[in-house]
Amino acid sequence: MSTTGMNLTLKIWRQKNGNERGRFETYPVSGISEDMSFLEMFDVLNEQLITEGKDPIAFDHDCREGICGMCSMYINGQPHGPNDRVTTCQLHMRSFKNGDTIVVEPWRAAAFPVIKDLAVDRSSFDRIIAAGGFVSVNTGNAQDANSLPIAKENADEAFAAAACIGCGACVAACKNSSAMLFVSAKVSQLALLPQGEPERRERVINMVNKMDEEGFGNCTNTGACAEECPKGISLENIARLNREFLLANVSGK
Amino acid sequence: MTKLNSKIPSGSIDTKWTQYKASVPLVNPANKRKIEVIVVGTGLAGASAASSLAELGYKVKAFCFQDSPRRAHSIAAQGGINAAKNYQNDGDSVYRLFYDTIKGGDYRAREANVHRLSEVSGSIIDQCVAQGVPFAREYGGLLSNRSFGGTQVQRTFYAAGQTGQQLLLGAYSSLQRQVGMGNVQMYSRHEMLDIVMIDGKARGIIARNLITGELERHFGHAVLLCSGGYGNVFYLSTNAMGSNVTAAWKAHRKGAYFGNPCFTQIHPTCIPVSGDHQSKLTLMSESLRNDGRIWVPAKPEDAKALQNGTKKANDIPEADRDYYLERRYPAFGNLVPRDVASRAAKERCDAGFGVNPTGQAVFLDYAAAIERYGKIEATKQNLSNPDSATIKALGKEVVKEKYGNLFDMYLQITGENPYETPMKIYPAVHYTMGGLWVDYELMTTVPGLYALGEANFSDHGANRLGASALMQGLADGYFVIPYTIGNYLSQDIRTAAIPTDHPAFVEAENNVREQINKFFAIKGTKSVDYFHKRLGKIMWDKCGMARNEKGLKEAIEEIRALRIEFWSDVRIPGESNEFNPELEKAGRVADFIELGELMCLDALTREESCGGHFREEHQTEEGEALRHDDKFAFVSAWEMKEVGKWELHKEELVYENIKIAQRSYK
Ligand SMILES: Cc1cc2nc3c(=O)[nH]c(=O)nc-3n(C[C@H](O)[C@H](O)[C@H](O)COP(=O)(O)OP(=O)(O)OC[C@H]3O[C@@H](n4cnc5c(N)ncnc54)[C@H](O)[C@@H]3O)c2cc1C
Ligand code: SF4
Ligand code: FES
Numbered sequence: 001m002s003t004t005g006m007n008l009t010l011k012i013w014r015q016k017n018g019n020e021r022g023r024f025e026t027y028p029v030s031g032i033s034e035d036m037s038f039l040e041m042f043d044v045l046n047e048q049l050i051t052e053g054k055d056p057i058a059f060d061h062d063c064r065e066g067i068c069g070m071c072s073m074y075i076n077g078q079p080h081g082p083n084d085r086v087t088t089c090q091l092h093m094r095s096f097k098n099g100d101t102i103v104v105e106p107w108r109a110a111a112f113p114v115i116k117d118l119a120v121d122r123s124s125f126d127r128i129i130a131a132g133g134f135v136s137v138n139t140g141n142a143q144d145a146n147s148l149p150i151a152k153e154n155a156d157e158a159f160a161a162a163a164c165i166g167c168g169a170c171v172a173a174c175k176n177s178s179a180m181l182f183v184s185a186k187v188s189q190l191a192l193l194p195q196g197e198p199e200r201r202e203r204v205i206n207m208v209n210k211m212d213e214e215g216f217g218n219c220t221n222t223g224a225c226a227e228e229c230p231k232g233i234s235l236e237n238i239a240r241l242n243r244e245f246l247l248a249n250v251s252g253k
Numbered sequence: 254m255t256k257l258n259s260k261i262p263s264g265s266i267d268t269k270w271t272q273y274k275a276s277v278p279l280v281n282p283a284n285k286r287k288i289e290v291i292v293v294g295t296g297l298a299g300a301s302a303a304s305s306l307a308e309l310g311y312k313v314k315a316f317c318f319q320d321s322p323r324r325a326h327s328i329a330a331q332g333g334i335n336a337a338k339n340y341q342n343d344g345d346s347v348y349r350l351f352y353d354t355i356k357g358g359d360y361r362a363r364e365a366n367v368h369r370l371s372e373v374s375g376s377i378i379d380q381c382v383a384q385g386v387p388f389a390r391e392y393g394g395l396l397s398n399r400s401f402g403g404t405q406v407q408r409t410f411y412a413a414g415q416t417g418q419q420l421l422l423g424a425y426s427s428l429q430r431q432v433g434m435g436n437v438q439m440y441s442r443h444e445m446l447d448i449v450m451i452d453g454k455a456r457g458i459i460a461r462n463l464i465t466g467e468l469e470r471h472f473g474h475a476v477l478l479c480s481g482g483y484g485n486v487f488y489l490s491t492n493a494m495g496s497n498v499t500a501a502w503k504a505h506r507k508g509a510y511f512g513n514p515c516f517t518q519i520h521p522t523c524i525p526v527s528g529d530h531q532s533k534l535t536l537m538s539e540s541l542r543n544d545g546r547i548w549v550p551a552k553p554e555d556a557k558a559l560q561n562g563t564k565k566a567n568d569i570p571e572a573d574r575d576y577y578l579e580r581r582y583p584a585f586g587n588l589v590p591r592d593v594a595s596r597a598a599k600e601r602c603d604a605g606f607g608v609n610p611t612g613q614a615v616f617l618d619y620a621a622a623i624e625r626y627g628k629i630e631a632t633k634q635n636l637s638n639p640d641s642a643t644i645k646a647l648g649k650e651v652v653k654e655k656y657g658n659l660f661d662m663y664l665q666i667t668g669e670n671p672y673e674t675p676m677k678i679y680p681a682v683h684y685t686m687g688g689l690w691v692d693y694e695l696m697t698t699v700p701g702l703y704a705l706g707e708a709n710f711s712d713h714g715a716n717r718l719g720a721s722a723l724m725q726g727l728a729d730g731y732f733v734i735p736y737t738i739g740n741y742l743s744q745d746i747r748t749a750a751i752p753t754d755h756p757a758f759v760e761a762e763n764n765v766r767e768q769i770n771k772f773f774a775i776k777g778t779k780s781v782d783y784f785h786k787r788l789g790k791i792m793w794d795k796c797g798m799a800r801n802e803k804g805l806k807e808a809i810e811e812i813r814a815l816r817i818e819f820w821s822d823v824r825i826p827g828e829s830n831e832f833n834p835e836l837e838k839a840g841r842v843a844d845f846i847e848l849g850e851l852m853c854l855d856a857l858t859r860e861e862s863c864g865g866h867f868r869e870e871h872q873t874e875e876g877e878a879l880r881h882d883d884k885f886a887f888v889s890a891w892e893m894k895e896v897g898k899w900e901l902h903k904e905e906l907v908y909e910n911i912k913i914a915q916r917s918y919k
Contacts, residue, residue: 016831017831017832033527033528033530034668035527035528035530035668036528036530037532037666039532040530040531040532043530043532043782044530046780047780047782047783049826050780050824050826050835051778051780053824053826054826055826055827056826056827056834056835058832058833058834060320061494062319062324062326062493062494062495063324063326063328063329063493063494064493064494064532064533064535065329065493065533065535065536065662066662066665067328067329067415067418068319068324068326068328068329068493069321069323069324069328070319070320070324085661086665090662090665090666092665092666092668094668115464115832116831116832119320119832121320121464122320122321123320123321123441125321126321126322126323126429126432126439126441129323129425129426129429130429130430130432130433131433133426133429134384134426134427134429134430135383135384135385135426136430137380137383137384137427138305138308139301139304139305139308139380139427139731139732139735140376140380140731140732141383142376142379142380142382142383143379143383144379145338145378145379145381145382145388145396146338146340146395146396148382149390149393149394149395150390150394151394152390152391152392152394155387155388155389155390155394156387156390158385158387159387159389159412159413159419162387162412162419162422163415163418165418166321166323166324189385189387190385193385193387195382195383195384195385196385
């Protein structure tokens with residue numbers, strides 16, 4: 001437990017809603033403990049703003065445990081801030097030092113319009129999943145779970161891909177605003193499992209088409225997405241998606 | 254007093270559900286297409302219910318307040334999900350899961366519901382695997398299991414420390430499939446703010462579009478509340494920031510009885526509070542108690558030294574450590590149920606043996622597990638005479654594979670490396686066994702209004718076993734409601750959709766608008782969080798891990814005063830017709846304040862100790878919970894008369910299959 005308080009300068013993107021133009025505002029905060037999370041520091045600032053009769057900063061968050069994928073701040077030019085494999089909510093103030101200036105922006109992408117301040121609309125991700133990110137099995141149709149053994153290796157690899165939290169940092173990190181890493185994670189998970197086999201071809205085609213339709217950009221293999229992904233979703237997934245896509249098209253479906 | 258009808262089917266316990274399913278009236282496919290069902294919540298309970306009902310042909314509208322259904326709080330569940338598969342051949346069975354759950358709940362749950370839960374548990378795993386949920390597997394390709402507190406078999410299925418995430422993503426994918434097919438209309442960033450009642454039945458909801466602030470009216474032949482638990486009444490809990498009681502509370506205000514509101518689960522293994530800025534507490538999965546050993550120093554002077562920082566955990570020699578759970582409960586050791594483990598930690602800390610500066614922490618130590626796994630690994634790899642560094646390195650790898658994400662999270666939050674030094678943990682509010690009272694069909698006391706998942710009171714009695722909430726949520730949604738809702742809807746096939754200009758919709762919407770306007774009119778001086786923190790402190794101090802008559806009476810008075818203060822001094826910035834998180838919080842805290850009072854009243858009325866409800870006046874000489882079955886073998890179902898006034902109804906609990914006994918984990 002530390003009692004030292006940091007003094008920081010925050011430059012935060014303020015935007016009333018999707019129609020109005022935004023701008024940076026500067027806010028000083030003081031007495032910030034290094035045990036605070038980044039969002040707790042925002043709580044302190046908002047408390048201050050409310051007491052002063054000002055409008056607090058809107059931002060998305062829920063679990064504050066790095067798993068729901070809701071938090072989404074672009075901090076000093078990096079989605080989720082400076083630390084590797086850490087979401088905004090799991091970033092702690094011990095990663096900053098007294099006197100720092102911290103710039104905070106929303107995810108920026110045409111497919112993620114700003115709602116207010118730092119909150120954006122990521123429903124395009126849901127629509128991509130609705131286009132094919134599933135196995136078509138109705139409740140009650142399943143056979144005994146152990147009647148389908150799956151090599152541990154494949155199960156583990158599928159799990160690693162399935163760990164994506166749908167936060168959108170990959171899109172925010174990409175200069176083209178491509179959603180390839182997100183889409184490839186779901187395509188990979190299901191391509192690696194026998195359950196995904198029957199719909200393998202339609203799935204990749206439908207999801208990729210939907211992604212394009214939603215206004216995400218093309219992938220030019222810069223790798224920025226995987227670098228910033230808080231869950232370590234690897235570029236191999238994109239390679240697998242490309243193979244799957246090619247295969248699906250070659251087979252004429 | 255109205256009689257509560259729990260609608261438990263007759264017959265022997267193991268045939269009730271089969272017979273029920275065989276005789277429940279059905280709705281034919283053509284009629285299903287004309288019937289609309291509203292599902293509030295898209296966690297495990299809501300997503301599974303919405304997708305299953307849509308698959309059956311009902312028209313479904315689903316709501317959640319997050320920006321996507323995939324972010325419901327279920328996503329955060331870590332440890333696992335139980336099922337009586339007996340894949341380990343270790344003596345598990347439907348009966349044993351049933352028995353463990355009733356016993357774990359300290360004999361305050363309904364037998365018929367728990368047996369049904371146990372019966373369908375296996376199908377849940379089948380369903381999830383079919384969806385592509387990547388559960389942990391053994392090298393042979395079959396599913397892996399681990400053990401959890403309160404049981405002596407290995408029946409917990411898991412996906413590393415992300416079981417809830419994987420299960421929810423499975424249910425979400427089924428939901429999105431139905432959304433894509435047009436069978437479910439999804440309303441994200443929408444918050445339900447009232448139930449619409451017509452002719453004594455639930456016929457719809459009023460929801461606020463959280464982006465535009467618009468109030469919307471939605472009709473449904475039936476309404477399902479799958480809105481999760483209310484642990485955030487304590488302000489600090491392991492729940493997500495947005496978890497709240499509002500949906501259930503609005504239903505309560507419209508006549509749905511609230512069951513066992515005081516039954517709260519305090520989870521033994523959470524990261525201790527670090528300061529006033531704390532906004533939530535982080536769970537370290539119970540699965541860690543599988544391999545971790547819990548201890549405090551045996552000598553008071555060592556505890557002092559740990560508290561003032563002059564000693565570290567590793568400075569305390571083995572002989573001077575008190576593994577108090579292993580000492581007090583040799584049969585279950587570190588795997589006693591949560592309520593028992595939490596109280597034992599509180600007892601040691603209250604006695605002065607806490608291990609951090611606040612004295613509110615105990616150690617969870619992985620050194621022994623790392624060593625044990627390291628040795629096994631070394632043998633597997635045919636290493637002869639490996640040195641201790643090699644053993645440690647190998648052991649760490651194994652621990653990393655099992656619990657890596659939890660250890661990373663601990664490091665992230667505390668800045669300490671749990672592979673090298675024991676973790677510090679302390680109990681925190683985690684789960685609410687109480688919730689809307691429901692009958693066997695999951696219907697509340699309001700016709701057409703159902704409650705599923707953590708939002709209902711149904712299966713866990715006074716204490717929930719680990720890995721059983723995920724099971725219950727999915728059982729309710731996938732395998733129970735699709736059958737039981739037919740009994741109600743089959744009588745409703747002639748009801749055409751009611752237009753939402755019906756006076757009941759207009760009135761409900763006006764009431765919601767009035768409350769919103771009232772919030773803005775106060776123009777007070779304090780933030781919503783200010784009141785929420787104060788409520789949390791009252792609840793934690795007086796209605797938390799230990800409760801007594803005096804404290805509870807004080808709490809009720811304090812909460813009433815707080816309610817008045819809140820309604821005269823809260824300040825809501827911004828406007829109602831915009832994205833306004835402070836307004837959302839205000840509505841939730843207003844409901845939490847009313848709920849807090851009811852929880853204290855319930856705790857005061859239940860003059861016994863059972864499960865998570867520990868009344869200091871009622872304990873054995875050894876400090877264990879002392880039940881009074883002659884007087885309290887019932888479910889408390891509270892009917893709201895007006896704000897601050899309730900009437901108690903009792904559902905007697907009849908145990909026909911399990912002999913009610915004093916719980917022992919020694
Ligand atoms: C950290 C943590 C770890 C856990 N680990 C385990 C575990 O390992 N095993 C286990 O069995 N259990 C575990 N639990 C418990 C378990 O996760 C929950 O009890 C369970 O997931 C609850 O599911 P649910 O579907 O009932 O509700 P939730 O998942 O909480 O979903 C609630 C839904 O309701 C919506 N909602 C709420 N109010 C409104 C409203 N007014 N309007 C519109 N929508 C609304 C929300 O948006 C959300 O979609 C854990 C709990 C926590 C906190
Ligand atoms: S791939 Fe990574 S960055 Fe992209 S949405 Fe998933 S978790 Fe977030
Ligand atoms: S708030 Fe859930 S991941 Fe950050």
